[in-house]
Amino acid sequence: MNAPVRIDLKDPSSFPSRRVEAWKYTDLYRWLRETPPASPEGAVEPGGPFAALGGEELTFVNGRCDGFAGIVAEGEGLTPVRLRFVSTAEGAGHQARVTIDVKPGASLTLLESYEGPARGYVSNISLDITVGEGARLTRVIVAEDAADAIGISQAHITLAHGATLHQSAFTAGGKLQRLETQVEHPGHGAFVRLDAAYALHDARHADLTSVVDHQGPDGRTSQLTKGVVHDTARGVFQGKIIVERGADGTDARMGHHALILSERGEIDAKPELIIYADDVQCAHGNTVGSLDQNALFYMQQRGIPFEEARALLTHAFLMEVVDRVEHEGAREVVREWLTARL
Amino acid sequence: MLKINNLRVSVGDKPILKGLTLDVPAGEVHAVMGPNGAGKSTLGYALSGRPGYEASEGSVSWNGDDLLALDPAERAAKGVFLSFQYPLEIPGVPAMTFIRTALNAQKRARGEDEVSAPAFLKLVKAASQSLKMDFDMLKRPLNVGFSGGEKKRMEILQMALLEPSLLILDETDSGLDIDALRIVADGVNAMRSPERSMLVITHYQRLLDYIKPDRVHVLVGGRIVASGGPELAHQLEAEGYDQFLPEAA
Secondary structure (H helix, E strand, C coil): CCCCCCCCCCCHHHCCCCCCHHHCCCCHHHHCCCCCCECCCCCCCCCCCCHHHCCEEEEEECCECCCCCCEEECCCCCCCEEEEEEECCCCCEEEEEEEEEECCCCEEEEEEEEEEECCCCEEEEEEEEEECCCCEEEEEEEEECCCCCEEEEEEEEEECCCCEEEEEEEEEEECEEEEEEEEEECCCCCEEEEEEEEEECCCCEEEEEEEEEECCCCCEEEEEEEEEECCCCEEEEEEEEEECCCCCCCEEEEEEEEEECCCCCEEEEEEEEEECCCCCEEEEEEEEECCCHHHHHHHHHCCCCHHHHHHHHHHHHHHHHHHCCCCHHHHHHHHHHHHCCC | CEEEEEEEEEECCEEEEEEEEEEECCCCEEEEECCCCCCHHHHHHHHHCCCCCCEEEEEEEECCEEHHHCCHHHHHHCCEEEECCCCCCCCCCEHHHHHHHHHHHHHHHCCCCCCCHHHHHHHHHHHHHHCCCCHHHHHCECCCCCCHHHHHHHHHHHHHHHCCCEEEEECCCCCCCHHHHHHHHHHHHHCCCCCCEEEEEECCCHHHHCCCCCEEEEEECCEEEEEECCHHHHHHHHHCCHHHCCCCC
16 A cells, blocks of 8 residues: 655655645645744643543653653553643744554553644644554544644554454544545454544545555454545545455455535545455445435424534434444543534 | 425426325324325325435425425434335334434424333333234334234334324235234224324225224325315215216316
8 A cells, every 4th residue: 555644743755735645635735834933831620521531641842742751551551541632822833753562362442632722733643553453442532633733544454363443533623624434354253343434624634544454364444534524624534445465355345424514514534445355355335425404304394493403403413423423421422522523 | 284285396308297286184193085197105105205206396295394405314203104104114223212212303303201121111111012012023123024904013112113294105904904904904993193194195985984084085087086074985986987087177
């Protein structure tokens, strides 16, 4: 697979423009041409969207987390790790690189949040994640950058045989936001669930880009992304599943379904299945449309006002993704979080 | 009392209702019968406010309120209920959630107290029992994957819980076998009361064997061309609509 673009805020030549195919719909260069001023240190109170679920909290404020030397998960991992990225620097940029190592046989629940809340920042986070043999990573992400901020998160995840990745991302976007996930999938019983939902208002932009590269036989991937856009918001879904030569017996499914709820909202969807192996089961579905007008009238006829009917249908549409989150606490946090952003 | 006066409705550029006048006093059940294309469904949609079915002329008042000035949800809160010929499927919204949302929205609009979840559960259980419905069906997304008969029963259940004062039944018998028809008709008949008016829109007389109308109106070419007692329905069944068609006039 093409090596993903690695962005370095100190090197403007690394900022992709729309001429880079993988960044066609998210033109970073349009908004960012020079290295932004470096963000100062900052401090925030413990908290974040997953605060109620306890566990360990690791907070990066403006790209810094004192004493942080990576996350290493061994054993059962009964309590979650809450990984927060908070930006308090106005009009400044920061970046961080985070390594996460889930040891063979271990399990980790990672509750990740991109929270803003300052104005006009640029946040660039990269995560290098390894999930060992038979290990399990549950990664639940909520992302809401400020309306005038740029947020980029790029995760590179390498799975070993028999590893499980359950990832669910929920976003309300930013001025320009991209959540990218690259998965090296070895097959051999490894399983990837890669879900996402976006709910975008005003002029917000969210880009959910993923590449799952099946490199060995008998791997499974199940991917479901759903989204709604209002106003002049723009949602981007680029999902690529590659089945390499020899990755026979791969079972990969991808679905992206989105609703445009305004005249000027936009969805750009690019689902791709690239298959070099034999005897594989792969399917993808992609739909972009508007709410069913007949259903809306039916609901109004029963007394549900238009806005409420629309919200109810939209809610039901997106909750399918929420329902797939297996961690009960995280599922309910996300349900409430997303409901508040419809 | 429902008063429809000189109602004109076009769908697209095509005039469908061409000056329809009809009164339904409180407590009465009136049937509107007519051949295909006479404007029967359009009448139901125009009364309930479906977009694209706006009146270009005429008036509709319900218990003194100008219905045409209200949006569909406001009309529902005033008691208007249109039972659909083909009820819609609402994916992802459990039937129970749907009905409770509708009931409480109507109550809010009328300035009444909302019904709590436990109180609503009790209401639903009783109502579904009397309609011989499987309670588990109410936990499923509304009408999704339901048979034609189940959808109609779900309409009657909604009717029983929302307690509308103006019932408009649009071809309610279509797609029902005789047992389902009887259950549906029983449900409708149980709603008959001195404060409630009903408009039963139907092509065939069959439904009127089960829901006995006080008056029967013949709708042809977008107008009521004849009105009479229940015997008019039998006459139509025997003789057809030909005598009322413009060519015959």
